[in-house]
Amino acid sequence: MTTPLDLHGWRHVYSGKVRDLYVPAETPESARPARMLVVASDRVSAFDHVLAPGITEKGVLLTTLSLWWFDQLAGADGGRGIPNHLAASHVLTRGEDGLANTADDLKSLIPDAVVGRAMVVKSLGMQPIECVVRGYLTGSGWAEYRESGTVCGIPLPTGLDNGDRLPEPIYTPAWKAPMGQHDENIPYERTVELVGADRAAELRDLSLEIYRRAAATAERHGVILADTKFEFGLDDDGVMTLADEVLTSDSSRYWDAAAWASGTTPEERMASFDKQIVRDWLAAHWDKQGEPPALPAEIVERTAARYRELLDRLTAA
Numbered sequence: 517m518t519t520p521l522d523l524h525g526w527r528h529v530y531s532g533k534v535r536d537l538y539v540p541a542e543t544p545e546s547a548r549p550a551r552m553l554v555v556a557s558d559r560v561s562a563f564d565h566v567l568a569p570g571i572t573e574k575g576v577l578l579t580t581l582s583l584w585w586f587d588q589l590a591g592a593d594g595g596r597g598i599p600n601h602l603a604a605s606h607v608l609t610r611g612e613d614g615l616a617n618t619a620d621d622l623k624s625l626i627p628d629a630v631v632g633r634a635m636v637v638k639s640l641g642m643q644p645i646e647c648v649v650r651g652y653l654t655g656s657g658w659a660e661y662r663e664s665g666t667v668c669g670i671p672l673p674t675g676l677d678n679g680d681r682l683p684e685p686i687y688t689p690a691w692k693a694p695m696g697q698h699d700e701n702i703p704y705e706r707t708v709e710l711v712g713a714d715r716a717a718e719l720r721d722l723s724l725e726i727y728r729r730a731a732a733t734a735e736r737h738g739v740i741l742a743d744t745k746f747e748f749g750l751d752d753d754g755v756m757t758l759a760d761e762v763l764t765s766d767s768s769r770y771w772d773a774a775a776w777a778s779g780t781t782p783e784e785r786m787a788s789f790d791k792q793i794v795r796d797w798l799a800a801h802w803d804k805q806g807e808p809p810a811l812p813a814e815i816v817e818r819t820a821a822r823y824r825e826l827l828d829r830l831t832a833a
């Protein structure tokens with residue numbers, strides 16, 4: 517599927533659908549390293565398949581957006597500092613082309629070949645839960661609501677439409693399935709069985725807090741954060757730490773707030789800054805049997821442009 521890069525000082529250990537993980541080359545095979553290099557590729561996945569071709573510069577845009585959000589959540593947005601997995605400060609600079617991630621102070625750690633698309637992070641004990649928060653009704657949530665009036669088993673008021681705002685954001689965790697298996701929605705009680713009552717409550721409360729703060733920030737920039745997914749891990753001191761990518765257009769649904777307010781059809785209301793463009797094209801051109809077809813250049817370009825626009829909008833001064 518992917519050929520790991522030969523990165524000086526680092527050894528490849530894992531490739532997910534989108535990211536490649538490396539550990540310091542001197543790390544013994546079975547030891548957990550203190551640090552890892554997370555490299556975001558341009559790969560795009562939908563319906564659990566990695567598609568071809570990739571989205572130009574997607575890895576750089578997602579990494580830059582993650583770094584910006586980590587900084588907001590560390591307190592730049594005025595809230596309390598949320599611990600994150602960055603092992604060193606990553607430098608964001610604003611140039612003529614908008615925000616860029618130059619990683620200046622990490623030159624010695626981040627190989628040239630992946631500057632801009634890599635983060636040096638603490639290696640955490642990852643929690644086996646995908647912490648999903650939904651502020652709006654759409655996607656699989658909308659499909660379930662139409663059937664049963666619930667989303668992941670949580671009852672909601674009647675009369676809601678596709679794309680509507682929920683009365684309160686809801687926490688709908690999923691079990692993070694091992695490689696190759698589907699993630700599975702689970703009730704809150706199951707997360708208590710998996711990680712214990714205290715940690716389960718901590719994951720839920722942190723997720724809802726981060727969603728609320730991020731949604732408020734996005735709203736100030738004319739963007740709706742419809743839903744998102746967080747991953748957390750425990751650091752060596754047992755501190756619950758925000759990991760992985762955060763609030764990117766891969767892990768979240770983002771819509772244009774003006775279009776949402778004035779639109780009349782679901783398509784007009786949910787003008788997305790995420791890979792919905794890819795999902796929609798694929799749903800119309802593939803019956804989910806066999807290998808998915810190649811994405812046309814026009815879809816790749818439109819998606820890249822929307823990812824870039826989201827970054828520009830959110831990070832505009």
Ligand code: ATP
Nearest residue numbers: 532533534535601637638639640642747749759760
């Ligand atoms: P998917 O494509 O569904 O997201 P995935 O999550 O397995 O699949 P990637 O997101 O491409 O794949 O890879 C990132 C991997 O790194 C994830 O398994 C994630 O849990 C893990 N990870 C992220 N941050 C850390 C960290 N600080 N310590 C340890 N593992 C981490």
Ligand code: MG
Nearest residue numbers: 532534760761
């Ligand atoms: Mg992932």
